[in-house]
Amino acid sequence: MSDLFAPPGGWRVRIMDLSGGAQDNITEEIGGFPTLMQANEFARRYVRDSIEHCRAAGMSTKDVLEAWFAFGEDAVVLDVEEGGWKSATELGDFVDRPAAPEERDWRALDPRLDDELVDEDED
Numbered sequence: 760m761s762d763l764f765a766p767p768g769g770w771r772v773r774i775m776d777l778s779g780g781a782q783d784n785i786t787e788e789i790g791g792f793p794t795l796m797q798a799n800e801f802a803r804r805y806v807r808d809s810i811e812h813c814r815a816a817g818m819s820t821k822d823v824l825e826a827w828f829a830f831g832e833d834a835v836v837l838d839v840e841e842g843g844w845k846s847a848t849e850l851g852d853f854v855d856r857p858a859a860p861e862e863r864d865w866r867a868l869d870p871r872l873d874d875e876l877v878d879e880d881e882d
Contacts, residue, residue, distance in 0.1 A: 769870065770798035771837045774805065778830050786832060791870035795836065799844035802834035804865035806846045809833070810853045811863055823854045 770792035775784045792798035813826035836843040846853075866872065 765793065765795070766838050769793055770795055770839070772798050772802050772805070773835050773837055775833045775835070777828055777833055788837070789869065789871065792868075793870075795839060795842055797868055797870075798836045798839075799842075801865050801868040802836055802844050802846075803849070804863060804868065805832070805834040806849075807853055807858050808863040808865055810850075811858050814857065820854045824850070827854070 768790050771788050771790040772792065773788050774786040776786045777784070789801070792801065809831040810823065810827050813831050814823050815826075818826070833846050835845070
């Protein structure tokens with residue numbers, strides 16, 4: 760699917776609570792990503808950040824993975840047949856190697872930030 764054919768309202772990313780604390784394990788859905796590439800990178804960074812929140816000093820990669828599956832959050836791009844990022848493709852690398860700060864910065868890609876800036880400008 761091409762970025763030229765984003766669904767109405769833009770691409771959406773679903774955040775899922777792996778601990779089972781949310782109804783249907785869905786924490787939230789974030790819409791408004793103008794390109795599939797941006798939605799994919801947001802999902803990737805969100806999961807990367809979640810894994811780092813589960814990591815503690817001295818943990819083995821197995822422990823990090825178990826902690827993420829017990830307490831972390833996963834993210835998927837919705838309504839995409841091909842080309843959507845999946846955490847399973849990079850999970851091994853994520854638990855093996857701690858992330859650099861820029862690899863975790865999902866907020867920089869969050870389309871809701873643009874809405875907040877617009878609201879502030881209107882005040």
